[in-house]
Amino acid sequence: MLRFAANLSMLYPEHGFLDRFAAAAHDGFKAVEFMFGYDFPAQDIARAAQDAGVQVVLLNAPPGGQDTSSISNAWANGSRGTACLPGREAEFQNGVLLALEYAQALNCPQIHVLAGVVPPEHQAGSALPLALQTSHAYASTQSALRDKLLSNLRWAAAQAAQAHKTILIEPINGRDIPHYFLNRQADAHAIVHAIGVDNLKVQFDLYHCQIVEGDVLNKLRHYLPSGKVGHIQIAGAPQRHEPDQSELHYPTVFDTLRELQWPGWIGCEYRPVRGSEPGGTSAGLAWMPS
Numbered sequence: 331m332l333r334f335a336a337n338l339s340m341l342y343p344e345h346g347f348l349d350r351f352a353a354a355a356h357d358g359f360k361a362v363e364f365m366f367g368y369d370f371p372a373q374d375i376a377r378a379a380q381d382a383g384v385q386v387v388l389l390n391a392p393p394g395g396q397d398t399s400s401i402s403n404a405w406a407n408g409s410r411g412t413a414c415l416p417g418r419e420a421e422f423q424n425g426v427l428l429a430l431e432y433a434q435a436l437n438c439p440q441i442h443v444l445a446g447v448v449p450p451e452h453q454a455g456s457a458l459p460l461a462l463q464t465s466h467a468y469a470s471t472q473s474a475l476r477d478k479l480l481s482n483l484r485w486a487a488a489q490a491a492q493a494h495k496t497i498l499i500e501p502i503n504g505r506d507i508p509h510y511f512l513n514r515q516a517d518a519h520a521i522v523h524a525i526g527v528d529n530l531k532v533q534f535d536l537y538h539c540q541i542v543e544g545d546v547l548n549k550l551r552h553y554l555p556s557g558k559v560g561h562i563q564i565a566g567a568p569q570r571h572e573p574d575q576s577e578l579h580y581p582t583v584f585d586t587l588r589e590l591q592w593p594g595w596i597g598c599e600y601r602p603v604r605g606s607e608p609g610g611t612s613a614g615l616a617w618m619p620s
Contacts, residue, residue: 487530501518550587
C-alpha cells in the first residue's frame with residue numbers, strides 16, 4: 331500500500347502552520363513533512379503532530395543563517411543551502427546541528443540538506459562566455475564546489491548517524507531554483523556512492539526529475555532497487571499543482587511504485603490549484619488512491 335505524507339509548507343495554506351497538522355489528519359494523512367519550522371519551538375511542533383496523530387517523516391535543514399533571525403529570513407533573502415559553498419562551513423554545520431535537534435524532538439527520521447546555488451561569478455549561462463564555461467578554470471570551480479559538498483555531507487552524515495537519522499540530498503530543477511548545484515538523479519547518486527555511508531540517500535522528487543530529464547518510470551526502476559532512495563515526492567508537472575494536473579500520468583507512476591514495492595513515504599509537495607481558498611487542499615485530493 332502506498333503511503334502519502336502531506337507537505338505542510340505547501341498544503342493547507344489557509345491555516346497557520348501549527349494548525350495544518352490537524353487539517354492533514356482530518357483528510358486522512360498519517361504523516362507530514364515540511365521545509366522549515368524553525369520559527370516555532372520544536373516542542374510546539376511536536377505537540378501539534380502528537381495531538382493530530384501524525385508522524386513527521388521529513389524536514390529540511392536551514393537554507394542558511396547563523397542565528398534565529400538570519401535563519402528565519404534566509405529563504406526570503408535568496409539562500410538555498412550552503413552545503414557546496416566554500417567559506418560557509420560553520421553556517422552549514424550550525425544548520426545541520428539545529429535540524430538534528432528538531433528531528434530528535436519530532437522523532438523525524440530524515441533531514442534534507444540543500445546543496446546550494448552556484449555563486450554568481452561561477453554560474454554557467456548566457457552571461458558567461460561559452461569559452462569560459464568550458465575552460466579549465468570553470469571546470470576547476472565546479473570540482474571545488476563538488477568537493478566541498480562531499481566534505482560537508484560526510485560531516486553531516488556522521489553527525490546524523492550518532493542520532494540514528496538519515497541525510498537526504500535532492501536534485502532540483504533550475505527553473506524553480508536557478509543555478510542550483512544539483513539537478514540530475516545520476517549526479518546525486520554518484521555523490522551518495524562516493525561517500526558510501528548507509529545514512530546518506532537521495533530524495534527523489536518526480537516533479538523536478540520530469541522537468542530536468544524526464545524518463546521518470548525508467549529512473550524509478552533503475553534507482554529504487556539500489557536502496558539509495560530515501561524519500562519520494564510528487565507534484566503535477568510543469569505547474570506544480572495536484573498530481574492529476576500533470577503531464578506525468580500518476581496512476582501509472584503509482585502502479586510502478588507498487589510493482590517496485592516502494593516501502594517509504596511519498597511526500598505531496600505541491601501547490602493546490604485553489605490556493606489558500608478555505609478547503610482548497612481538501613477539495614483537490616481526488617487524485618489520491620484510496
